[in-house]
Amino acid sequence: MAYNEERFSALVTGGAQGIGRAIALAFLKEDMNVLIADRDAEACTEAAAALSQFGNIIGLICDVSVEGDAGKAVHTAVERFGRLDVLVCNAGITGPAVPVEQLSLEQWQAVIDVNLTGAFLFAKHAAMHLRKAGGCIINIASTRAMQSEPDTAAYTASKGGVVALTHQLAVSLGPGVRVNCISPGWIETAEWRKHANRTTPVLSEQDHLQHPAGRVGMPEDVASLAAYLASPEAGFITGQNIVVDGGMTRRMIYVD
DSSP states (O other): OOOOSSOOEEEEETTTSHHHHHHHHHHHHTTOEEEEEESOHHHHHHHHHHHGGGSOEEEEEOOTTSHHHHHHHHHHHHHHHSOOOEEEEOOOOOOOOOOGGGOOHHHHHHHHIIIIIHHHHHHHHHHHHHHHHTOEEEEEOOGGGTSOOTTOHHHHHHHHHHHHHHHHHHHHHTTTSEEEEEEEOSBOOGGGSOGGGOOOOOOOHHHHHTSTTSSOBOHHHHHHHHHHHTSGGGTTOOSOEEEESTTGGGOOOOOO
């Protein structure tokens, strides 16, 4: 994939583990500078050290729901790299799985603050730099924006908000900045966690066969799409939500 001769620079929130880490690695392999912003200090330090063999990477401890932290992260990326071409808003939490009657306002707000407000704050602070570079934003939502499991009100609402924020920003920031969204389905991240929490996935044949693609997803499946959306080849794609779920949301399931 051909990027500009000048090295692109990217900021990936929640980039220390899981899908975010895979995206950071994919960008490094495309010869991009990468800053990963993550509130898990141990994971952030570990990921930056492990990924440094692939290119120029910085780890920054950051709470995406705090505006000062968002501004600092964007400033650090621009200061260290001289430009900002790609913003990936990936940081997210699931929150408690409890009936809505038992979900406290504080629990609701914590999920909204990280998953949705965090994406807004980073877009707000990065927009000027992305316009200058002719860059892009890639938001990471979820198939939960389109279908639900019981007792996940805050998470589902936050991801639906991310999808809506995506097309709004595409209209508001275009044509100078492209904004797209990726909605992953079942992505197995056990092997992409920090060392202390890393496990070997245990997946059944039925787990895989629920997907028309024949397998559960991997972080690399999302990362490869993010790398494409960040490239000039995706210059005519904006305002879109692209589902990466092995076809699972297209399968009708009936209870016998």
